[in-house]
Amino acid sequence: MNSAAPSAVPTRTRVDACPGALQMHPAADGGLARVRVPGGSLRAVQLEALAAAARELGNGLLELTSRGNVQLRGLPVGAEAELGDRLAAAGLLPSATHERIRNVLASGLSGRTAGGPVDVRPWAAALDAGLCADPSLADLPGRYLATLDDGRGDVAGLGGDVGLLALSPTSVALLLAGADSGLRTRPEDAVTLALAATRAFLAERDAQGTGAWRLAELTDGPARVTARLLDRRNGHVCDPGVVEVPAPPVNGPVGALPQLDGRTALAALVPLGVLSAAQAELLAGLAAEVEVTPWRTVVVPDLAEDAVDDAAVDLHRSGMVFDEASPWLQVSTCAGRPGCARSLADVRADATAAVIGGTLPAGGARQHWVGCERRCGRPQGHAVDVVATPTGYRIGNSRVED
Ligand code: SF4
Structure with missing residues (x-):
């Protein structure tokens, strides 16, 4: 199947197994549920609901994923029903049929801090609503990702299947598989075009008869999806000039960030992306809304x-990091032991010991520790892999997987 595809592109013979809130993954430490957070925005009551679910149903921890979603672990068999009820009551599960495909990354602090000409918060809400409202889009793979970049260049390069990149207050570029498609639209028509591109991805996948998980896995995927869009009117025009998609930052900003309205946003690193229920409750008590990145x-x-x-002191005392020079900013990990049966090491414990002991390898460069060659959760951009082997950790990027 798909013999014309480049050899580096995997041929999918099964449906993706991405977990959801209702479709838990049976991990070694119990059920793993992934809750989608389109645009990264969580209301305080939603964060409290997640904290309560983690504490009462799971292992008391929330994991922040490289796609800006939140995971719960250690869930007992059959916990899906109660978790689903709790999430639905909190507005975190608007569609049982579409929950796994609501992967939407949006520029951080869009509309609040300087950096982009468009406020993409309304796009995130509208795109999520549009995805959930179309029954056919329930067939999207759980790997589907949309990126909504307000022009500051933070998420456009994070490998979305479909992306919007604001070029000016009146022009938005459509990205396909992370590259400029050449199609332009107005901000008010941008979500319509992104939804059309998403449908065209599914239609092209059907036409090619593949089980592709990503648009980039289709033969000439971006060109063929663009051709499908040109057959219809979606408020777009073609631009002969192609824009270069900005490379994503390896880390997000931390510290106190001045907002356009005179107020302040506090950005804190959560070491290894593992947030305790108590930390989540602390965050929920500080503002009406919190962004996860x-x-x-x-x-x-x-x-x-x-x-x-006071907020910074409380968050710092809870274990969050505001220092841009902290070695914690250089380290991410996969789940490792005991959560993953494939893991050859407790990578979180080992990475923590290396940070505390000042013994990070690779000169302290940005690094991703993993328990096996699958290298789950690897960040976009440059990072050194620290891979567990039967004889210790191997440093280096000899193989990279999506
Ligand atoms: S990289 Fe390997 S050890 Fe780590 S979570 Fe993935 S499968 Fe498990």
């Missing part, structure tokens, strides 16, 4: 000047 950070926006210091 693909860089293992959480952002508390809209803080008044006199609230910033």
Whole structure:
């Protein structure tokens, strides 16, 4: 099947097994549920609901994923029903049929801090609603990813199947498989075009008769999806000039970030992306809304000047990091032992010991520790792999997987 595809592109013979909230993955430490957070925005009550679910149903921890989603682990068999009820009540599960495909990354602090000409928060809500409203889109693979970049260049390069990149207050580029398609639209028509591109991805996948998980896995995927869009009117025009998609940052910003309205956003790194229920409850008590990012950070926006210091002290005391020079910013890991049966090591414990002991390998460069060659959760951009082997850790990027 798909013999014309480049050899580096995998041929999929099975449906993707990405976990969801209702489709748990049976990990070695119990059920693993992934809760999608389109656009990264969580209301305080939603964060409290996640914290309560982690504490009462799981192992008491929330994991921040490289796609800006949240995972619960250690769930007992059959916990899906109660977890689903809790998430639905909190507005975190608007569609049981579409829950796994709601992978939407949006520029951090869009509309709040300087950096992009468009506020993409309305796009995130509209795209999520549009995805859930179309029954045919329930067939999208769980690997599907949309990126909504307000022009600051933080998420456009994170490997989306479909992406929007604001070029100016009046022009938006459509990205396909992370590259410029040449199609342009107005901000008010951008979500319509992104949804059309998503449908065209599915239609092209059907036409090619493949089980592709990603648009890039289709033969000439971006060109053929673009051709399908040109057959229809979706408010777009063609631009002969191609824009270069910005490379994503390896880390998100940390510290106090001034907002356009005079208030302050506090961005904190969560070491290894593992947030305790108590930390989540602390965050929920600080603001009406919290952003989670693909860089293992959480952002508390809209803080008044006199609230910033106390919030920062409380978050720091809870274990979050505001120092840009901290070695914690250089390290991410997969789950490792005991959560993953394939793992050859407890990578989180080993990485933590290396940070605390000042013994990070590779000169302390940005690094991703993994328990086996699958290298799950590897960040986009440059990072050195630290791979567990039967005889210890091997440092180097001899093989990279999506
Ligand atoms: S990289 Fe290997 S050890 Fe780590 S979570 Fe993935 S499969 Fe498990």
